Amino acid sequence: MNASPSQEQPIQTPTIAVSATFTAEPLQEALDFWLAELAFEANIQFAPFAQVFQELLAPDSLLASNSSGLNVILVRPSDWDTQDDSFEHYASKFVSALGAVTTQSSAMWLICICHDTPSKGTNTYEKLLSELRMLDSIQVITPDDVERLYPVETYHDAEQDKLACIPYTSLYYTSLATLIMRRFYAMITPDIKVIALDCDNTLWRGVCGEVGAHGVEVDSACHALQDFMLEQHQAGVLLCLCSKNNEQDVLDVFAQHSDMPLSLDDIVATRVNWKPKSDNLKSLSDELGLGLDSFVFVDDDAVECSEVNTRCPEVTTLQLPRQRPLIARFLHHVWAFDHSDTTDEARMRNALYRQNAQRQTAATQALTLQDFLHDLNLSVSIERMNDDHIPRVAELFNRTNQFNATTQRYSSGEVRALLQSGQQQVLVTSAQDRFGDYGLIGVAVYGIDGDTLDVRSLLLSCRALGKRIEHQVIQRLTNIAIDAGCQWLQVRYVKNEKNHLVVGFLEQLGEHSTATQEQALLYRFRIQSLSVEV
Known part of the structure; x- marks a missing residue:
């Protein structure tokens, strides 16, 4: 039987492999600190000094052999501005080599363009950045990212640069290491799905029930918070209101302050009442079909935050700083708000959930499930995965929990390796109905071993549940098994x-039998006895 990534291969400790155009070992101390702080296990290894191209081109290099972790490449532009060739020449070769190696790699890749040496002037690397961002599975850190999040007053160490090609101060190395670990954290942890927002003294200053819609103030801190939340909304996070208020008072504020960055069109669900906020968060979780551990709750009140922490410990609860000028910086330093990538489906998520609310209304009005499904005019497409599907398939592997048979997580690089291996096949499922397009909503990974079609991963987005789409996937797998001469x-x-x-x-x-194989329970069906109604 071919090895299954989820059960039959030993779990490997991921490697963070680092290659740079300069001495990168000073990153080690801060990287170790963050691994301990985050309770992550990883091996940190450094490639030989200034061997970036060799690491990309040699099949037995540290980067090439890293199959279960993060490859980090740090570039100081002036190191590629030599008497022999220009920075632009080396940058072009770098993008070409990187593009070739990443298509064959299952590792995650992070490219750091670092501050240049002051005496060398400023190289123009915008073209390099635009080309890097066109590559799949590549994350990029720029000098602007350092300046925005972890600025240091002095970044160049001229003496150490001359003695040991250590061009940066210890504080700058710490900033770089922190950004590297922050990106790594975003890559390997599930993205948040919902932000539940308080209203009074959060979205605006003042209590609308006391001072009225005209009496509240949308100051610069509120604008910054709303701008930040709008960015999260555009990245696919669902925004909800969770406030103790009379609902009409809140609606009046949105109506009277139409110049606010956020509008009611950006809000997918509301719980504005006098119930405990923990109860309202559970209600929102039920309505959206999303687990509380994918929620972030934002409030200014310590008592409300404590109540949610106590009764909904799965929720990430954030109390805003009392000093309002600190709110924007506080939000930008919450790692939970980082996103590893944003697919087209993610950007459409708010519209998709609004469509799903319409479907739920239609379901309550239908007399039977069959009537509901007939009225939907549901069309399901099941096809083999191709390169265009990779980002969304990786997103599904990392976001889907409720209908996910193994909850095995794959990065985009690992999905590509799965596609290219030829040892396993991958089917993807899409659907649409009279309310709209669901997008790509399901993945099935299978292999054929003798007389058995072995389904190694099976998952379906929660918004597709209750429509018998999973039955159609099993029917397709059954047909493939029959065509291959399988009995099981x-x-x-x-x-x-x-x-x-x-x-x-x-x-x-x-009728089926079950057997245990390491952590997996194997459900085994004779093809002839399968009962699948689509």
Whole structure:
């Protein structure tokens, strides 16, 4: 049987492999600090000094052999501005080599363009940045990122640069290491899905129920907060209101302050009442079909934050600083708000959830499930994955919890390696109905071993549940098994606290046997006995 990435291969400690055009070892101390602070296990290894191109081109290099972690390349532009060739020449060769190696790599890649040496002047690297951002699976850190988040007064160390090609001060190395770990954290942890916002003294200053809509003030701190939340909204995070207020008072503020960055069109759901905010967050979780551990709650009140912390510990609860000028900086330093990548589906997420609310209304009005499904005019497409699907498939692997048979997580590079391996096949599922396009909503990874089609990963976005789309996926897999001469269909299941829906689905497919293989429970169905109604 071919090895399954989720169960049969030993879990590897990821490697953070670092290559640079200068001496990079001073990063080690700060990287170790953040690994300990975040309770992550990773091996940090440094490539030989100034061997960036060799690391990209040699098949046995540190970067090439890193299959389960992060490859970091740091470039000081002036190191590529030599008597022999220009920075532009080396930059072009770098992008070409990087593009070739990353298509064959399952590692995550982070390219850091560092501050240049003052005496060398400023190289123009905008063209390099634009070309890097066109490459799949590449994250980029720029000098502007350092200046915006972790600025240092003095970054160049002329003496150490001359003695040991250590061009930066220890504080600058610490800033770089912090940004590297922040990006790594975003890459390997699930993105948040919902931000629930208080209103009074959060979105605006003042209590609208006391001073009225005209009496509240939208000061610069409120503008900054709303601008930040609008950016999160545009990145695909769902925004909700969770406020103790009379609902009409809140609606009046939005109506009277139409110049606010946020409008009610940006809000996907509201709970404006006098119930405990923890109860309202649970209600929002139920309405949206999203776990509380994907929520961030933002409030100015310590008592309200404490209540949510106590009764909804899964929620990331943030109390805003009392000093209002600090609010914007505070928000920009919350790592939970970082996003590893933003796909087209993510940008459409707010519209997709509004469409889903319409579907829920239609479901309550239908007499039977069959009537509801017939009225939807649902069209499902199941096809083999191609390169264009990779970003969204990786997003689904990392965001989907409720209907995810193994919850195995894959980076974009690992998805590409899966596609190119040829040992396993990947199907992707898309759907649309009279309310709109669901986008790409499902993934199935399978391999054929003798007389068995082995489903190694099976997942479906929560917004697609309840429409028998999962049954159509199983029917397609069954047809593939029959065409391949298989007698058995096997589905791997790894239990966690969220994916019990998968068990309920598998149990009702028909007569089956189960067996344990390491952490996985194998559901085994004889093809002829499968009962799939689509």
